[in-house]
Amino acid sequence: MPTQTENLNVLAFDHMPSPDEVKARVPLTDRAAAAVVAGRKAVMDILDRKDARVFVVVGPCSIHDPVAGLDYARRLKALADEVSDVLLLVMRVYFEKPRTSTGWKGFINDPFMDDSFRIDVGMERARKFLLDVCELGLPTATEALDPIAPQYYGDLIAWTAIGARTSESQTHREMASGLSTPVGFKNATDGDLEVAINAILSAGSPHSFLGINSQGQSAVTRTRGNRYGHVVLRGGGGRPNYDTVSVSLAEQALAKARLAKNIVVDCSHANSWKKPEYQPLVMKDVMHQIREGNQSIVGLMIESNLEAGNQPIPADLSQLKYGCSVTDACVDWATTEDMIRKSAAVLREVLPKQERRA
Template structure:
């Protein structure tokens, strides 16, 4: 075998003991989780906006950005619930390149998985402490979820992971909403099959234990666009797409039908400024069709302090080192406009 076992890493229990979430901030998270759950259950008409950088590469900049979000949240809290997007794992199509803070707490240095585990847990906790907002992260590695399970209010499963059995089964035991993205092929049935699996009771092996779960009734869909066999982007945020998903949901009789619209990725063709237009179209469709408003619980936006993207090592504070993002001024304006356009 070509595996070289470098070191044994601390267990989630050990990391949590070293970097605990206090009861004060655990209470904030419980209250936020309850408010988010009410939206997905249809008990609240608030609109969710999951917003933040493509990858959370620097705690100082991410905290700065999230503090700005918290100030806006106070002003639009009657209509919008903001969940900061704090993604610490970055899936790579080729497996090469910056893989997120978990792998490289300093993007300009070599991989340090122990340092990464500490850095990502500390950053999530610091965001709760400093802003009162509770974050979202992508579950790229299901076994690693337990390091963060007490600090996250939203979990996303990516387009390349959504068909994976372990992602589906682990999602069935998560206590907060889990968004299942459509696969890169765009097949809605694959996404809905993942929702079925995650909403169902399951028994499986997890972290060397035999476990059972009750199913996660808050598992839902995320539409992020698709790529066809020619490598061309096919958006799926349009009116007809959402109506189709609404009808497919009804046929499945799933709990809490819901979708989040990802305004970037293949929906925008990674043209980050298009996110503004896409959000406006989604809101127009919500206003036009009550079934769409019932199904669409929110949008997902890639945004940071500085617009665009840079290469690792360029050193521009608050600018993405992965996918290009909206800048702060555009993001602030968009959040207020979303609030103004809501029914």
């Protein structure tokens, strides 16, 4: 027998349905498609300065309970309608969680939260959840982590983030160049902004790379480039970067790279020292900058859930607290409403008076 030289550390190859098979079981509806198209156009118009509103990506750090997630979505839709004159609310729907070492990798990877890793089940349930949210008329946002996953549910997403750990990744820059949504690239975990700017430049160009098609077959994917890349400031390197000086430096860096001065501020992560109770202070500061004439901040991100804080995943899942994050800590729904309504009040005073330009 010849010496085996491949798959030495692989235990099994389990069957995974193709994107077409999953979409056939959870088909896109006309109502959901309309919400996706409208959400994408609204974000693009904001980035192009055709729409003076500010978009806010708000929702749970991660989805682990679709029932609680849909409860949140219904509340958010009502709030979105209330502030739609000045704010575009996009629900944060994150199914994949990057890990520094180990931990729960998200609803797609482990939907039963028991290390069974039924990715086939998780992918279909994730798509169904997105469909339910879109059918409410609410646009959705997610983080693109696995380069194959967008083939399964990308038709239900209005805005995509590339995380701090992956903005420097060639694989994710190539993937972003072919996504159908605007893409926000976060600065690196050490606070470096150049990584995100280089990512925008890269993703804006055509690429050819190895991927899969809708039948699940290996394919050479050829993209036209995505012109709606932009920066997300999330802090890093032991300090926040949402302050006036940091935003001004980001504007200068974008101008030097001949990129549109489009900046999204993440109220969570290092900008709030990973303390959810600081997120309202970050948002208040950003609204103050807009009130004082800032024209580059086009969006914000908030980690929010029905209940405040977070919780460990118990051995007995029936003990999980309803509507409480199992990953990063979040602000609760009452705080979320207050943040959004106060920001809307500020913008109603300011937006009609400002000429917003690229």
